[in-house]
Amino acid sequence: MYSKEYSHAAIIAQNIKKYLSENKMLQKELAERVGIAPSTMTDYLKLRSRPSHGVIQKMADVFGVAKSDIDTTYKIEETQSLETMIDSASLFEEVKIDEEDRVAIKDLIRVYFLNKHQ
Known part of the structure; x- marks a missing residue:
């Protein structure tokens, strides 16, 4: 892996470990709930491979978090697309949406x- 890819895989692994710990869950249990082999989960955590988008979403669902909480590359995309959607709705309906309303909508x-997804 290149340095940037390695760093990205390390962030994902760190976040998976964090949520495993917070949920008092074993790697094996997460692997079973997500539908992957325990050895594949080990590969993710040892930075030998990275989970697919679908697997990241399944893990997020198990932990009850957004997939951007596991893979931070989704934070930028998620924020931009939600902001764009809210702005579009505001223009269409000709109403002003304040910051508190934006948070509630998100x-x-x-x-x-x-x-x-459940």
Whole structure:
């Protein structure tokens, strides 16, 4: 792996370990719940490979977090797309949406998608 890819894999592994610890869950249990081999989970945590987008989403669902909490590259995309969507809705409806409303809308959307994947 290149340095940037290695660093990205390390961030993902660190976040998986964090959520395993917070949830008092073993790697094997997470692997079973996500539908992958325990050895594959070990490969992720030892930086030998990186999980696919779908596996990251499944892990996020198991932990009850956003996939951007595991793979930080999603934070930028998620924020931009939600902001763009809220701005578009505001223009379409010709209403002003303040920051408190923006937070509420983002939370609603995240909860919707978390529930949709369960």
